[in-house]
Amino acid sequence: MTFAELGIDQDMVEALATKGIIEPFPIQEQTIPMGLAGQDIIGQAKTGTGKTLGFGLPLLQSLGLDPEPGVKALVVVPTRELCVQVAEDLELASSNRATKIVAIYGGKAYEGQVEQLKAGAQVVVGTPGRLLDLASQRMLSLKDVKVMVLDEADKMLDLGFLSDIEKLFAQTSPTRHTMLFSATMPGPIVALARRFMNRPIHIRATDPDEGLTQANIKHVIYRAHSLDKDEVVSRILQAEGRGKTVIFTRTKRAAAKLVEELNDRGFNAAAVHGDLNQEQRERAMAAFKAGKKDILIATDVAARGIDVNDVTHVINHTIPDDHDTYLHRAGRTGRAGKTGIAVTFVDWDDLHKWSLINRALDMGVPEPVETYSSSPHLFTDLDIPVGSKGRLKPSPVPKVEGAASHPPREQRSGDRQRSRTRGGSSHSGTTNTAAEQKPAGAGTHDGTTPARRRTRRRRPSGGAPAAPTS
Structure with missing residues (x-):
């Protein structure tokens, strides 16, 4: 089975093929024909089995190759990350079409999203809070929405978005085509589907013998x-x-x-x-x-x-x-x-x-x-090589704040040797430079700081300090 055999237009088939997406998954095989026919669907399949294209391809095809400006389709998702991901998948599928897709979610400035809406975006993928926010400011109109999708509906229930979803449904036409997709289907979500969907067909793309966890x-x-x-x-x-x-x-x-x-x-x-x-x-x-x-x-x-x-x-x-x-x-x-x-x-x-x-x-x-x-x-x-340690690079030596750094032993030894040669002849037998041989207090010809005169104070036992001697 191919996407073309499911009835998907050739331009979208070619767009998917550029990313190696050739054969549909079971959930796509079962939902795409019904979605193309305008049937309301509750699609249930394990995560990672291709639900996005299961609703995305029928949605895009229903709008046509060159849809009129204005929001015609709405996809509601629970999180910002999923919003970006779904928008990217729809952009890939519609890359050979004139359809414009905009991601509407919080945490980003309104201006860019509003500009895309004003530019005539036909498909909106968004999180409930930002969608309602823009709708309340009359920057987003949902009255012409023909297709509405709830993706990961159970997660929206977990995050407390149920009342927000009801408000979004209320702003759309009752004759819209509605699709609801999720990996799990709790009772409140099924009740929501019955209220806002028209005789939906519940499709479970799972193997009854597989169990709840994926076999792979x-x-x-x-x-x-x-x-x-x-x-x-x-x-x-x-x-x-x-x-x-x-x-x-x-x-x-x-x-x-x-x-x-x-x-x-x-x-x-x-x-x-x-x-x-x-x-x-x-x-x-x-x-x-x-x-x-x-x-x-x-x-x-x-x-x-x-x-x-x-x-x-x-x-x-x-x-x-x-x-x-x-x-x-x-x-x-x-x-x-x-x-x-x-x-x-x-x-x-x-x-x-x-x-x-x-x-x-x-x-x-x-x-x-x-x-x-x-x-x-x-x-x-877990096929870990024997002897593997928990660190790929050595741990950095912690630096004690305020502590003086110590040079290597060889350097310290050299410093002591040079220190011993300053007052007399060096180890090679040469004499001190002219500046070193000048008496204390005298300046040097090159303007360097003169040697400091050292004084000693002797304190007689039990008495006052003695006067300094040079």
């Missing part, structure tokens, strides 16, 4: 000590065949600390977390995608926007809060049909949390094996 991802669970985690991570990063790696931490502070630690050890890491401004986050993501950085340390807020096909390893530095978050983190690897490895560290205090995840996903690992950086099974499990 190897899951490794370790019970690790918090003080040894960085050393374990550093050795995993030296595994055979390791490509791009995503490391998840629970807090922003932990992410910032870990990126500093790994860079100090000689690794090439970048971070994406809430304490960075939007420009810094985008720069880190761009460097990771381009391969300039091969390690990305992220909090969960960025997880849905990391759509990179060549991520070989995901490391959960801290255990996720629930099984859905675990699936989304692990789903950053093993994308586009490739294989991947997901390593999870479980602290002693988090064993109960792991027990719930293990039971929900039927992982079959009730007791994670206790693991340290020196454990032999760590090296065999």
Whole structure:
């Protein structure tokens, strides 16, 4: 099966082929024909299986080759990173068309986004907060929207965007074509779909015998000590065949600390977390995608926007809060049909949390094996060369502030030798220079500072100080 056989226009087929995207994934095979027919869809598939093109290609084709200016399609996403990623995918697919796509999200100035809207952008990909903000200022009109998509709808529920989504729906026409996509489908999302969709068809592109976790991802669970985690991570990063790696931490502070630690050890890491401004986050993501950085340390807020096909390893530095978050983190690897490895560290205090995840996903690992950086099974499990240490470059010698630096022993020895020769003949038998032979207090012919006259004070025992003598 090819995209052309699914009914996709040749210009988009050729645009996708430039990036090696030739054969559709199962979710795309099932949703594209229905999307082209204008059928409302609830698409459910595991992360990394191509949901973006599943709704993106029908959306773009419905607008035509040269759509009129003005917003005709709206894609709502939960995070800034995912907003940028989806916009890039749609721009690729429409690169041979006149369609203009704009990403609308917070953390960036309004002006550039508003200018693109005024220039006639037909497709808007945005986060709920910024979309409503621009709509309330009458800079964004949704009344002519023909196609509306909710991507990663379950995450928007987690982030508390449900009321915002309802407000966005209310600003669009009831006759619009609606598609809702996600990896998991909680009850409130299904209820939302029933309220705002017209007889949707629920498509699950999963193998019923596969289980909840992807079969092409190897899951490794370790019970690790918090003080040894960085050393374990550093050795995993030296595994055979390791490509791009995503490391998840629970807090922003932990992410910032870990990126500093790994860079100090000689690794090439970048971070994406809430304490960075939007420009810094985008720069880190761009460097990771381009391969300039091969390690990305992220909090969960960025997880849905990391759509990179060549991520070989995901490391959960801290255990996720629930099984859905675990699936989304692990789903950053093993994308586009490739294989991947997901390593999870479980602290002693988090064993109960792991027990719930293990039971929900039927992982079959009730007791994670206790693991340290020196454990032999760590090296065999993950193909780490024996003898690998946790540092690629030597640790810098700490400098004590205010302490005088000591020259090498040879230099000190030479200084003492020169010091002994200043008052008389040198070791080679030559006499002192004219300036050295002048009496104390006399100036030198070249204007250098004269030798200082030394005086001594003798204090008689029990008496007043004696007068200085020369």
